[in-house]
Amino acid sequence: MTSAQVDAYLRRLGIDRPRRPTSEVLRELHLRHLRTVPFENLSIHLGEEIALDETRLLDKVTGARRGGFCYELNGAFGMLLTDLGYEVELLAGRVYDDEGRLGIPYDHLALRVRTADGDTWLADVGFGAHSHYPLVYAERGDQEDPGGRFQVVEAGPDPAGVRGGDASGAGDLEVLRDGKAQYRLETRARVLGDFAAGVWWHSTSPLSHFTRSLVCSRVTEDGGRITLSGRKLKTTAADGTRETREPATDEEVLEVYRECFGIELSCVPTVRNPDLKD
Template sequence: MNPAEVDAYLRRLGVEHPAWPTVDVLRELHLRHLETIPFENLSIHLGEEIVLEEKRLLDKLVGARRGGFCYELNGTFGALLTTLGYDVTVLAARVYGDEGRLGIPHDHLALKVRTVDGGAWLADVGFGAHSHYPLAFEARAEQLDPGGVFRIVEAGPDAAGVRGGSAAATDLDVERDGKPQYRLEMRPRVLGDFVAGAWWHSTSSASHFVRSLVCSRVTEDGGRITLSGRKFTVTAADGAREVAELGSDAEVLAVYRERFGIELAAVPEVRSPSRGG
């Protein structure tokens, strides 16, 4: 990522170029990312190719002012943090689904980030509703966050995945409000390792990204707004929710434009998967 691309990315986030890669700067970057760059899967339903290459992701997230899902959001955020001087390790995870079953390998991408003022942090701006700030990676006690109560714990041997197998000795489970969210593997990865996972999530009839539309971001008051198809949900910081069903295409496009900063020529519609599953 060259200096011009870094400057454009930081302008997208609305932050100044940091002097040092500290934990306070990481916290600010993490929150601003969640507030400005939506978690969305619109490309899948607009027929747009998802390419896990830094330049293509920058063109989408920064140039086109779009969002993305975990591979795109955390992959690009990790590249930014590395350029700013952070020590970043890309990690793979498997997401907990129904009945506590784990999803496919390389189901999710998260970041382990070390700062110059000490400590390692779990940074994740690509999981939808999750922590607003990075989590202390080596802490095993509860961590309070505007997004909930989180814990990072050693994975037990009893949670076999969808395709069998047990937890490795170094695997960690990330919990939110007492419920496991995903299982982290400690082996360092690179962005290219997630191409198959991105393809599966973009094409398989078993993928919830293929079966539904979502566009969501954290709001400046600590709440969240989410557009799922034509259902627009505003969630306040205290958990109170208001739901509106949007009628016309013009209303839907206006919400994408005015609340998420996304300019679209047509309303996305759920596309039937053509392969995979």
């Protein structure tokens, strides 16, 4: 990244360039990213190519002021952290579905981040509803977070029904939220290009939930979450109270994207695989 790109990224997050890559700064960057750069899959339904290219990822986040899904969000965030002096490694994960089955290899991208003060964290700004702050990588007990109670634990053998991957699960980690496994994480460092097959599958396959549904979501300033699922707007406060409404017109939907997520669109996205919509 150039100095101008770093500055543009930090301006979007609303934070000055930090003096040192510390754990405290990482926590602030992580939370600000979740508040300002939405988790969204609009490109899939707008017919936009998703490319794991540094320039294009940064242009999308800082130039177009868009968001993305895990490969884009954690890919771009990892570039920013690296240029700020953090030691960053990309980790591949597989996400559990509602039946407890693991997804495809390179199903998810997360970050292992080492700081100037000697700490190692699991950072993830690309999983939707997840931890607001990075998790302590080596901690195997409960980690309390505004997003829930998290654990990073040693993984056992893969459950039945796994699609791909090492069936032994040797060396893998499991990330749990409120006692439920969210995804299984390999500990071997990867490069961004390794995730190209995952991007292709999730953006084209009728079996991918990303091609069957529209989502745009971010953490709110009070610690809650606001999500536009298709045309349904859901707002959840930090205390768990929820409010749901459905904009009546396309113009109102575009206004929600603009006012709630900072995304300017010329047309309302429509679901790519409507017959298979969840």
